[in-house]
Amino acid sequence: MKVFILFILLILPFYGKLQPYQSKAIDYEGIDLHPPMAIDLILAGNFGEMRSNHFHTGLDIKTKGVEGQKIYAIEEGYISRIRVSPWGYGNAIYIDHPNGLTSLYAHLRDFPPHVDSLFRAHHKKSESYVLDEIVLEDSFYVKKGEFIAYSGNSGSSSAPHLHFEIRETETEHALNPLLFSCYQKRIKDSTKPRVSGIKIYAVSKNGYMIPGKSKYYSCVLQGDKWVVNGNKPIDVSELVTKNSYLAFGFHVTDKLDGAGNICGVYHTELYREDKKMHEQKMEYINFDYNRFLNSHQDYYEFKKKKRNVHKNFVTVVNPLNIYPQKDGIIEWENCAGNYSYKAKDVHGNLRTVEFSLAQPSGSYAKNPLDEVGKYYFPDSINTVLHENFQLLMESGTFYEPLQKNFRIDTQSTYLSSKFEFSEYVIPVQQHFDVRIKVPTKHQKLPPYKFGIGVISDKGYLSFLGGNYVDGWVETTSRSFGTFVLLSDTIAPVIKPLDFNEGKVVSKYNNLQLQINDNLAGLKSYKAYLNGEWVLMIYNRRKKRYIIPFDQYSKPHLLKGKNNIKIVAVDRLGNKKQAEYTIVY
Ligand SMILES: [Zn+2]
Incomplete structure (x- = not known):
């Protein structure tokens, strides 16, 4: 602590x-x-x-x-x-x-x-x-x-x-x-960007989306114009929420000439009457902030509906340098009026969509973000402090208010209970600290062989590593999900595919093998031919390791018997070494 x-x-x-x-x-x-x-x-x-x-x-x-x-x-x-x-x-x-x-x-x-x-x-x-x-x-x-x-x-x-x-x-x-x-000049484009829809949100003062308070409106071609809501003012009364404001997102994509691929938009502007509210420009990207895409994009729309919705408002934790202007948050009391959204590509092809809002009526709905103790907020430090499990997330770790969802499942085939925190599909900006207490019955296991794993919603386990400190195993994670304690004492398994002990390989162009690890995953893999290091390529698609016989390795090949040695080490230091005699 x-x-x-x-x-x-x-x-x-x-x-x-x-x-x-x-x-x-x-x-x-x-x-x-x-x-x-x-x-x-x-x-x-x-x-x-x-x-x-x-x-x-x-x-x-x-x-x-x-x-x-x-x-x-x-x-x-x-x-x-x-x-x-x-x-x-x-x-x-x-x-x-x-x-x-x-x-x-x-x-x-x-x-x-x-x-x-x-x-x-x-x-x-x-x-x-x-x-x-x-x-x-x-x-x-x-x-x-x-x-x-x-x-x-x-x-x-x-x-x-x-x-x-x-x-x-x-x-x-x-x-x-x-x-x-x-x-x-070399790359042709005469195709205008396409605005497929508008999303209207209730947002907090800090730019966070109010859960359950947003609506998507499709753009429809009417004559030669794309219109929203049959060109009538949109009634947003159902979105009006206490302690909130109104903001927009736009489902916009672009295509270039000569290819059907869906591309991104370069420059957009949002106007209210004649006054510019928000502007976005993809002139350059700072890699330090690139992952904040998850704050710019409506990731619910992307994950659930495959829609590219660009939010035209920013939260207080979004440092992206792509907004020449960011005043996209407006008050419900004076939201009625005419709006226009302009989307342009680099070649200057311009699409404009106009729409209007009616003055909302009725009463203000309750704001779920106002409920004390129900949410974690991205602009604060958040912790989970349980006797067997701890999390520490510094400010800016995630993008939107996170429902306090923490559950312990003691029915577990792992060394610890299953600690379920939030959801694997919710994006995370930066690594946060995770600690799991080693249960008494496992305290005799070698401490440097412990690690923490996170299980996705689809049941896929990722190994996160771990350090043993005072009865706890600590690591960092960049995903939410189900956290469990593991121990890996088993070395990788080396399996030659097209050779074995004593094999004549004179006609071969390469040697092929598989190396598998049960849990932690491979940290390094090396091959030595008669004691000299030779390149061993990992082919991800074929899931195999390949040692080419080429101008670099052949000088180490002798006529007759040769020694080939493979060394594989997993991320917890479990090491496997295998040697074979091959005849050339
Ligand atoms: Zn690329």
Whole structure:
């Protein structure tokens, strides 16, 4: 408990750090950049579209459905960072340019020999397949338009494409690449954004949605105009709630020419009569705040109805720097009147939807957020202090008031009871502290083999790790759900697929195997050929590990008998080592 209290005293109010909107001083018109590919640039995704837990920070450029398109450096510079992972960006290259920009190319398949040797050197140095390495300044120079990679489908990519980003090198903020006129001219768009619906909310003074007090109104095409509520004033009386205000959200998407993909909108404005209330602009994204997408987006609409609703009001815990103006909260007493919403893409195609509100009548409904002790609020510190389970959430941990939902299920096949807190589907901004007390009957188990797991609504268990302190196991989590205590003393299992002891592999191009861990998950996996480290690739889709016989590993292969050693370690330090003799 001492640690918890000290922590609380150190926390400043979260919303003390909110900054006003600032535009970037970048010469979008004057900077001339080489296209990243020579084929027609057709987008499967644009900058700022809403994805799971983030705004998309680049362009997804189609590669004609195949891998292996040539990728070119958009400007001279030096390779500043390289990454390899079965997840996320996959194989990726960052290039820093003298004009103050960084370009990033991701989901790559592989590289021409001179770039490949850079990756190989870093694999060897770190003895790891997964890489995220800063490359020393000026050690790898590239010319403008130089061929640097082949496009692919690596990492968390669902189809072959190039993920392309431009960042401001100094701040690492991702810029909207379509604002550069050299690219805007190459990528055609004559399609207006589409406003499919309006959502009206009762919100608290801090911008929180009042539970059960919001309504979605579809936009319908009438003649050549999109109208709401048959073009009659909307009666919002049923939403009027004590201690609340009115605010809007808009279900808006965009498409570009030549592709059916649903993209995000660039610039929107909300007017009441002639006065601007709220403005949103996807010019750049600060990665520190990108996860606050969950505060900007109506995540109930997204998860339950698959609708992209952009809230035109902000809560006190939302620091996103995408709002040139944010006065989207109005009083019920004078909400009647005419409103217009303008949605624009980068190419200037504009969609306007007009609507009006009638003066609400009737009495004010009770506000559930006013009920004392029923909710946790995002702008305060929140704790659960039970004799066997504790949570500490600092200010800004989640986005909307959270119903105090905590249940203990003693019917458990785990080492502890099941501690159910809130819901797995509710997004969480930052890690919070979780502690579970080790039950007396398990206190003889090795303390460094304990961990905490969180179970999703679908029953999927994620291992969170854990440290043993004074009879408790502590860790952090970035999801709610059902927390349980675990112990993992079992090492990973190594299973060769196409070889075994004494196998003749002279005709093989690679060795393939599976490595599975029962609980904690793999922390590292390495392969040694006659004592020399060799690259072992993890193929996420095939769920197998592959040791290629190529120009880098073949020099270590001997005629006749060879020793191959595999070492796998899980996240609690349980280690498995297996050795085989193979004949080449
Ligand atoms: Zn992408």
